[in-house]
Amino acid sequence: MTSEGASTDLSSTIWPQVDKALSGISVEPEMGVLDLIVRIPRDEVIRGLRALKRDADLDFDYLRCLTAVDWEERGIDVVYHLYSTKKRHNLTVKTNLPNQDLTVDTATTVWRGANWLERETAEMFGVRFNGHPDPRTLLMPEDMDDTFPLRKDHPLQDIKILQGEGIAFPEEQD
């Protein structure tokens, strides 16, 4: 993700303040193309996000975007894009979920706006957000809870929804 040169000038970014706000949490920083990226272990991610929001110097009051990225055998990354409407700075927070246990606590307790974004991420990637107030599907049909379209192993082809029996993929045709 980052070159060696980029990681040396983190001090000119908001990293010192982020490091201070997240003291006690193991954080790995790296510099992205536009924004600073920090990785937080999933058990501490909500605590970290809340600390980032409450910190007076950082004041991340705005959740721009919440999504996930499927890295196949490396699990799924949940990505939070934060912004401060007063201080006007950005931060990307990532947390990695192992494939055998795709759960993370909900961020709706930090920003209410995470609600639909988490519902979408849940149905698209099969990530479960513990404590989510409204864990229904958002864009997908209500009963489509056994296949996750944005996972890399999901084929790009028509699917057939069988009434009451689940979902079937037709035979591949070449």
Added chain:
Amino acid sequence: MTSVLLQPEHEFETQDIFVNMGPQHPSTHGVFRMVLAVDGEVVRDVLPYIGYLHRGAEKLCETMDYRQGIGFMDRTEYLAAFNAELSYVMAVEKLAGIEVPERAQWIRMILCELNRLSSHFMFLGAFGVDVGVLGTSFTYAFREREVIFDLFEEICGDRMMYSYFRVGGLAWEVTDNFVARVHQVLASARQGIEDLDGLLTANEIFQARTKGIGHISAADAIDWGMSGPSLRATGVSLDIRRDEPYLFYPEVKFDVITGTNGDVYDRYICRLQEMYQSIRIIEQCLQRLQPGPIVPERMSRLLRTPPGEVYLRTEAPRGEYGVYMVSNGGNRPWRCKVRSACLSNLQALRDMTVGHYVSDAVLVLGSIDIVLSEVDR
């Protein structure tokens, strides 16, 4: 003799009833469904349902070359397709480290602001219908919108699905009489805005129906992740064009319009005033437009990006249109997430609607200016 109707055992019993609106309903601006719990005429609860227009644009982008994804972006945000294309191509350019020639950037700016005008015209027209001006505002707005679309059609051959921006620049040069044509369009647009302003803003019924309706506070709006005119109407001065400049926005003068009350009327006024600012921006762009190349000199035939990621956001007419693009070094995105402004704005619908009349629920929905294809992607 006392009336039987006054005796306690004959008192009316009332109960909340559930009303389904949509997905096929003219007031929902597309395929949007909401279930209202109403107590008489007053809305007690709202439950929105979306997803009727989900086409999996993000998944499709992952299977194709970076340059093929541009067409899908048009279709996510069909009322402001230039703005959608802009976020996408700029995300790829940032990842690949491509410098865009100045002329291409100025033209992009002009087209995006024209698209903002056409999108806001659509809003004014449809919103007038929501309020109850019948078809008049719609006809006026569409007359002006069509003038802008004629110009777009001359440039790229299509009224709505442009596919004109390319990674690195533009697909081809604009027409020879471009500057004169834009001036013509602006004159017509200015007249159109004044007409609609005169038709709607000062109208007593219009004001009575919109003021104080659908209120949301600045803190709530930020918490819900609202953006664009819907957020600025609450008094939060936040505009990506000014705060995180892209293209040549730092070099032009324009004001960020904010409201004070965060109600339906303020959202309308914000959009109306923004249109004058767009005209101002375009006029400055036209003065600065110089002949020159529209694509970088060296563009490889195969476009690969180094591994990395970028979340690129621009100020689209409805708010923040973001593209989160992750590359693993190939010639297609590993992940391409579209951050829809309307999706976040729509989340606050319940807060804005509860406690108002059913007929006002239509107004609140209209004032968010939703495009369902952007919500569902």
